[in-house]
Amino acid sequence: MACRLADSGFTVKVMSSNLRAPIHGHRFVSTFPTGTSYLMWETLPLCKSNHQRYTIPLRRGKTVKSVASPATEPNPLDSAEQRKELCESYGFRQIGEPLPDDITLKNIIDTLPKTVFEIDNTKAWKSVLISATSYALGLFMISKSPWYLLPLSWAWTGTAVTGFFVIGHDCAHKSFSKNKLLEDIVGTLAFLPLIYPYEPWRFKHDRHHAKTNMLDEDTAWHPVMKTKFDESPIFQKAIIYGYGPIRPIMSISHWLIWHFDLNKFRPNEIGRVKVSLACVIAFMAIGWPLIIYKTGIVGWIKFWLMPWLGYHFWMSTFTMVHHTAPHIPFKSSEEWNAAKAQLNGTVHCDYPKWIEILCHDINVHIPHHVSSRIPSYNLRAAHKSLQENWGKYLNEASWNWRLMKTILTICHLYNEERNYISFEEVAPEISQPITFLKQVMPDYA
Numbered sequence: 001m002a003c004r005l006a007d008s009g010f011t012v013k014v015m016s017s018n019l020r021a022p023i024h025g026h027r028f029v030s031t032f033p034t035g036t037s038y039l040m041w042e043t044l045p046l047c048k049s050n051h052q053r054y055t056i057p058l059r060r061g062k063t064v065k066s067v068a069s070p071a072t073e074p075n076p077l078d079s080a081e082q083r084k085e086l087c088e089s090y091g092f093r094q095i096g097e098p099l100p101d102d103i104t105l106k107n108i109i110d111t112l113p114k115t116v117f118e119i120d121n122t123k124a125w126k127s128v129l130i131s132a133t134s135y136a137l138g139l140f141m142i143s144k145s146p147w148y149l150l151p152l153s154w155a156w157t158g159t160a161v162t163g164f165f166v167i168g169h170d171c172a173h174k175s176f177s178k179n180k181l182l183e184d185i186v187g188t189l190a191f192l193p194l195i196y197p198y199e200p201w202r203f204k205h206d207r208h209h210a211k212t213n214m215l216d217e218d219t220a221w222h223p224v225m226k227t228k229f230d231e232s233p234i235f236q237k238a239i240i241y242g243y244g245p246i247r248p249i250m251s252i253s254h255w256l257i258w259h260f261d262l263n264k265f266r267p268n269e270i271g272r273v274k275v276s277l278a279c280v281i282a283f284m285a286i287g288w289p290l291i292i293y294k295t296g297i298v299g300w301i302k303f304w305l306m307p308w309l310g311y312h313f314w315m316s317t318f319t320m321v322h323h324t325a326p327h328i329p330f331k332s333s334e335e336w337n338a339a340k341a342q343l344n345g346t347v348h349c350d351y352p353k354w355i356e357i358l359c360h361d362i363n364v365h366i367p368h369h370v371s372s373r374i375p376s377y378n379l380r381a382a383h384k385s386l387q388e389n390w391g392k393y394l395n396e397a398s399w400n401w402r403l404m405k406t407i408l409t410i411c412h413l414y415n416e417e418r419n420y421i422s423f424e425e426v427a428p429e430i431s432q433p434i435t436f437l438k439q440v441m442p443d444y445a
Helices: 080-090 105-109 121-144 147-172 180-194 198-210 226-231 233-242 251-259 267-323 338-344 353-358 366-370 376-393 401-410 432-440
Strands: 002-005 011-015 026-030 037-043 062-067 347-350 395-398 413-415 419-421
Touching: 080 401, 105 338, 105 366, 105 376, 121 147, 121 180, 121 267, 121 353, 121 376, 147 180, 147 198, 147 267, 147 353, 147 376, 180 198, 180 267, 198 251, 198 267, 226 233, 226 413, 233 432, 251 267, 267 347, 267 401, 338 366, 338 376, 366 376, 401 432
Parallel strands: 347 395
Antiparallel strands: 002 011, 011 062, 026 037, 037 062, 413 419
């Protein structure tokens, strides 16, 4: 344990064969003014360190030998006071304590009520009715709104069509119906207005759940590797924009890159992928010309493109908030721990009530990662159970400006010790987009 002796100015490290565990929260004493020193210690509550060193008052006690060594910093998540400070800084309501290493995902799942896994056909079809009705209302609003109210109509309709995604999402996780063929049909149809091929998304998304917050293997968003950033000087500015100002619609790029390339899928998946791609192509070949024939190009923009962009805003935002924060690590496959990734590495975020209703509680996201078999209409009951049994380990927030500012201006490049490094730190000469965001985005939570 590195520390600094009061009035001496040199760094020392505890070296004792009798100490089996790291010495956190101990007070040390020097018996020699310079050089190699002997330190005496006694138990003390963990002191707060912001600069990787400790100031040590002199007292009597038991001696242990020390040598000069670079200072190290304790994990700030171990301290309740520091977690509270991080909450205020990042825009969180609660930052969870680190989950103990001996807790498994099965331990967590076993505490959930069995009722949260039950499929209820009435509730499932009620969600379909809500999405279909709200989407139809949105299209009606677009058709009747004057130009200055169109943004509100687009916001409603884009949020409503996001509900279709959540229904397809449940189908892909086999938590919509006991009839699996029906699930695949409903999932495919729900994804069509979004131009999302259902089967490619399902295969990709299953890997996200199996490898959540695994640095290279997770198929959702993860930090940029600094080596890759350095290797692509031509694209560095584009990467900065993609992880900065335009990140709230970057799921468009993710949609295009991940779902239409047959080389990204296993041989036994290709057949189903082709069927989904054929459905999407057929929808575009029939639906788009029909919209243009009835309403013109401007109508296609008003009735399809703008709500589609609204959907991608939510798709990008939800995905960012679910797993991205300065204190949430991405781990290599060797260090990865399933329970920590799913419980500790997922964020619950509260949005305005109308968004929660139209999007079928998809942002009650921690129980969904604990077990993807939980239907969306049971997520709140499952989250309540997790709060009762594992509440101190949960990351929770309400959607706010500071939360978004933290993600857009800090969570960029991967760093083993710090999790994230901002583009401003490694490439300040081309990071004006990030500097601009820091200046214009509000700080209030």
